[in-house]
Every structure is written in structure tokens, then in C-alpha cells.
Amino acid sequence: MVTEGLAWRLTAFGDPRTGVRQEKLRYADPMAGEVLVRARTAGAGYPDAMMAAGAFPLLGEPPFGLGEEVCGDVVAVGPGSRFTVGDRILGITAFLRGWGGYAEYAYVREGSAIPVPAPLTDEEAGGFPIAYRTAYAGLVERGGLTAGEQLVVLGGAGSSGVAAIQLGKALGATVTAVAGSPEKVAFCRSIGADHAVSHRDQDLAKELRGATGGGADLVFDVVGGETAGTAVRALARHGRIAIVGFASGAPVALDPVDMLLRNYTAVGVLADAHSPAGEEAAWGRLAELAEQGLLRTPVGKVWSFDQVPDMIAEQTTPPPGKIVVKIAG
Numbered sequence: 001m002v003t004e005g006l007a008w009r010l011t012a013f014g015d016p017r018t019g020v021r022q023e024k025l026r027y028a029d030p031m032a033g034e035v036l037v038r039a040r041t042a043g044a045g046y047p048d049a050m051m052a053a054g055a056f057p058l059l060g061e062p063p064f065g066l067g068e069e070v071c072g073d074v075v076a077v078g079p080g081s082r083f084t085v086g087d088r089i090l091g092i093t094a095f096l097r098g099w100g101g102y103a104e105y106a107y108v109r110e111g112s113a114i115p116v117p118a119p120l121t122d123e124e125a126g127g128f129p130i131a132y133r134t135a136y137a138g139l140v141e142r143g144g145l146t147a148g149e150q151l152v153v154l155g156g157a158g159s160s161g162v163a164a165i166q167l168g169k170a171l172g173a174t175v176t177a178v179a180g181s182p183e184k185v186a187f188c189r190s191i192g193a194d195h196a197v198s199h200r201d202q203d204l205a206k207e208l209r210g211a212t213g214g215g216a217d218l219v220f221d222v223v224g225g226e227t228a229g230t231a232v233r234a235l236a237r238h239g240r241i242a243i244v245g246f247a248s249g250a251p252v253a254l255d256p257v258d259m260l261l262r263n264y265t266a267v268g269v270l271a272d273a274h275s276p277a278g279e280e281a282a283w284g285r286l287a288e289l290a291e292q293g294l295l296r297t298p299v300g301k302v303w304s305f306d307q308v309p310d311m312i313a314e315q316t317t318p319p320p321g322k323i324v325v326k327i328a329g
């Protein structure tokens, strides 16, 4: 069976308002390991802006579909699928092979998909997969966070940051969030951060030392640059920094001599367990915590399907909360 539907695709690097175009695509039945969904919502984020600018490391030349994550209803399954037509699921799209989620229909990677946990709305579900999977990779798989530890979350009001704040709290850590304005600081507190600090209006080094009671055990770093450098100086002995991204434009600069003298560790984070069993464990735990109401996407601005190019253009200076595109339903 072939399904047809409208999809937003990047046709040229540069300004998304001209380079992102709507096209009618034909969808063949999914291959093994994927399902096809009728999309309800899609989550957005800074990586969209990176993709449009040609700065996303894992993708080649356009044209390709944009949109890393969706919530939708399964309309077709690949051979051997554990899903059934009609299931409402959330998951990561096949964007790495050019099929995105800003589309009426989307291929979803079965190993990175779960039935939507009961508490989540369509908007919360569409904005869940990438952020919470990334937070899980940074805090659990790579960062080794344990209950009672001091966690510092950089970019706390952004997509990955909000997920790391909630997951950190769910895992029993004391969480200090860092964000860029009084409004964003208040937002971080409203979603559960124990402490929140502005990297623009406050003395970050002093505030972090005070908030963490002398030093952070783990820094979740999606920002890099100067802010991450300051957070590293606030690490306790035997602390860790989980390097997830560099929204500031530059990765954190590390000094091996300082690492040696203060006994701290830096780990790189790619949100991919590289094994079906590892992915299953990650998604199973996230589903469990979301079912308990401990993880719930703080939805920020919701855009309509016809606004996708404008939405991507705004991703370089997003308002607090998770940006979501409403597609159907």
C-alpha cells in the first residue's frame, strides 16, 4: 500500500523561510524496524536550526525531511513489529535517512518508540522522545547520576535541559538549573529545579558553589563555551561533566592538568545505546517514569503545521519550554 501526504523538507541550506518547502510525498510500507504513523504532533528544537544551516553533524546534503520526533497513530507496520495498526505512539523518526516528522505521515524507528504513557497529551508526547532520551543518556548511561548527588543542568529552560531537570529530580538528585533570564530561571524552578541561576544576570561561579553546597557531582552540558567552563570550575572532586552539545556555539574547553589535579571526568554523550537491549532498557525506564507522572514535557509554544519554516527560524532564540508543532488530531 502506498500512502500520500504533505511534508516539510529542507531543499537548500540557509534561511529556513526560503529553504524549507512543503511537498507531497509517497510512503511505501515500512521496512523491518520501522512503523508508519499518521502524525498528531512533532517536537522541535535547536537541532532543526542546525540542520537548516548545514551544521548538523549526522546529515548530508539536502533535500531531506526535518523533524526528529513525533506522536502519532500507527497506520502500517514493518515485518515482525511489536506494534499494531491504531496504536498511539511516540518516538524518533527516520530523519537520519531523510524522512522527518514535520509531515502528515512519518516513519518511526521502532526501537526508539513506546506507546504514549497515559498522563501525556499529544503535545507532551510529541515533545518527549529526543529530550528525555538525551537526558537519560547524559544522566544515567554516561553520567552515572545517583540519588543524593548534586546535579547542575546548563541550558535548563531549553528542550534537553527541562528533561534533565525532571529526570534528575526523579532520580533523587538535587538540581541546580542555569538559564539566561529571570523569566527562564523562574520557569526552571516551576518545573522542579531546587535552585536556578541566571548566567547573564548573576555571578555564576559563586551562585553554583552556593547552590551545590561546595561542588557539583555532575554537570549536564548542552551549552559549552564560557558557561560550561564556569560550571566545570564548580565541580566537586571526583565530579563528572557530561558533554551533550554546544548551543553557545563552542564546546567546553577542558584542561587535562586541571582534570588530573581535581580528579574529575568528562564523558561524551550521544543519545544512542548502540544495542537493541540498551535502547529497550532506556525507553522502558522513561516510559515507567512518565506513567508515574514524574516526567511530563513542559510544553512551551505550539505552532501550526503551516508555520514550520517560521518556527525553525525562531529556534536560535527559543522561549522557555518545549516547542511543538500540531499536525492533526
Ligand SMILES: NC(=O)c1ccc[n+]([C@@H]2O[C@H](COP(=O)([O-])OP(=O)(O)OC[C@H]3O[C@@H](n4cnc5c(N)ncnc54)[C@H](OP(=O)(O)O)[C@@H]3O)[C@@H](O)[C@H]2O)c1
Pocket: 045, 046, 047, 050, 130, 134, 154, 155, 156, 157, 158, 159, 160, 161, 178, 179, 180, 181, 184, 199, 222, 223, 225, 227, 243, 244, 245, 246, 247, 248, 249, 269, 270, 271, 272, 315, 318
Ligand atoms: N548528544 C546528543 O545526543 C544530543 C541530543 C539532543 C541535543 N543535543 C545538542 O544539545 C544542544 C542543545 O539542544 P536543545 O535541543 O536542548 O536546545 P535548546 O532547546 O535551544 O536549548 C539550548 C539552551 O542553551 C542555552 N544557551 C544558548 N547559548 C548559551 C550561552 N552562551 N550560555 C549559556 N546558555 C546558552 C539557551 O538558554 P538561555 O537562553 O537560557 O541561555 C537554550 O535554552 C544542541 O547543541 C544539540 O545539538 C545533543
